[in-house]
Amino acid sequence: MSDNWMIYGATGYTGRLIAEEAKARGLKPTLAGRNAEKVKAIADELELPWAAFSVDDKHAVEAALQDKALVLSVAGPFSATADQMTDACIATGTHYLDVTGEIAVFELAASKSSNAEKAGVTLLPGVGFDVVPSDCIAAHTAKRASGPTDLTLAIFGLGGASRGTAKTGVESLGTGTSIRRGGQISKTSKPMFRSFEFDGESHEFIGVSWxxxxxxxxxxxxxxxEVYFPNAGPIKSMAKMSKNFGWLMRRKFVQNFLKKKIDEMPAGPTAEQRAKAGTQILAEVTDKDGTIYRSILSCPNGYSLTADSAVTCAEKILATNGKLGFQTPSRAFGVELLKDLKDCSIKDL
Incomplete structure (x- = not known):
């Protein structure tokens, strides 16, 4: 089964990291994307099979997936690819994984759960840094409480962003911050600020749509x-842009301009930068009696973790056929998934 799956979007920064990790494990996925020339170049370098097609071509997607047990999509922004790819997977009986962090994509997959289950398909978005470590630490901390009512996540030490991640961030400019209240997703019109302590120092954080x-x-x-990131660097700049020029940031021509500027950025952090930049995720759960439980997860840089976790999740689904319908990482594999990933550890505070 090591060759019976596909990585779509393999030519991007994250896609290449995942393809290299799969190759290092002795796996032989088909590498795919829209641009035949770019896909062939990386496939030839890694000595892996390849295919080229657009997710907007329904017949081409279904033909490409017809003999595949699983597709791992790394083609973001997933708002432009997930609907087409999940429909094709349901039509062909192919398990769907991706590395999205986009709320709308998770909700889209959840809405297709019944159809996927009937088709014998797993829909498991978010098998990278978005959202494997945060989902697992949230589930772990929630289990410590008898009747949890509130969850706050604070993610510290994000490191540099790839072009794909930056473009996804641009699409959210001017739209407000997504939170969940009373079980429903809603938007806050004003920025949310909180302080969290990491390694004995207090830092200002800002609420994000994660x-x-x-x-x-x-x-x-x-x-x-609620989910929070450090209020620093590009995140602080984007927050200011959304606050002061939100009406303008929502305009398509402005977003297209920003995306073109992003294309001038480095593809993503270097291997040396990734090795030096670890991440910590704090989960804070409030119980029905007001008791607060906190746990912290230490893990590698987000991009290094994504390559590890995405391939690990693909291997697990291929080996077991997975739980059918829409799943989250912790629901699919349990919090124990973290034990199968490099350099991840939990501490209850």
């Missing part, structure tokens, strides 16, 4: 969820 607003609800059943 995938866990969707997935943590499905994983834990907690009705009230």
């Amino acid at each position: 995938g866990d607003v969707s997935t943590a609800y499905h994983s834990t059943g907690i009705d009230n969820i």
Whole structure:
């Protein structure tokens, strides 16, 4: 089964990392993407099979997936690819995985759960840094409480962003911050700020629209969820742009301009930068009696973890056929998934 799957979007920064990790494990996935020349170049370098097609070509997608047990999509922004690819997977009986962090994509996959289950298909978005580590630490901490009502996640030490991640961030400019209240996803019009302590130092954080607003609800059943990033660097700049020029940031021509500027950025952090930049994720769960439980997860840089976790999740689904329908990482594999990933450790505070 090591050759009976596909990585779509293999020519991007994250896609290449995942393809290299798969090759290092002795796996032989088909590498795919829209641009035949770019796909062939990386496939020839890694000595792997390849295919080229657009997700917008329904017949081409279904033909490419017809003999595949699983596709791992790394083609973001997933708002432009997930609907087409999940429909094709349901039509062909192919398990779907991706590395999205987009709330709308998780909710889209959840809405297709019944059809996927009938087709014998697993829909498992978010098998990278978005949202494997945060989903697992949320589920772990929730289990410490008898009746959890509120969940807050703070993600510290994000490191540099790839072009794909930066473009996804641009699409959210000017739209407000997504949170969950009373089980429903809503938007806050004003920025949310909180201080969190990491390694004995207090840092200012800002609320963000992160995938866990969707997935943590499905994983834990907690009705009230917020996610925070450090209020620094590009995130601070984007927050200011959204606050002061939100109406302008929502315009398509402005977003297209910003995306073109992003194309001038480095593809992503170097191997040396990734090796030096670890990440910590704090989960704070409030119980129905007001007791607060905190746990912290230490893990590698987000891109290094994504390559590890994405391939690990693909291997697990291929080996077991997975749980059918829409899943989150912790629902599919349990919090124990972290034990199968490099350099991940949990500490209860």
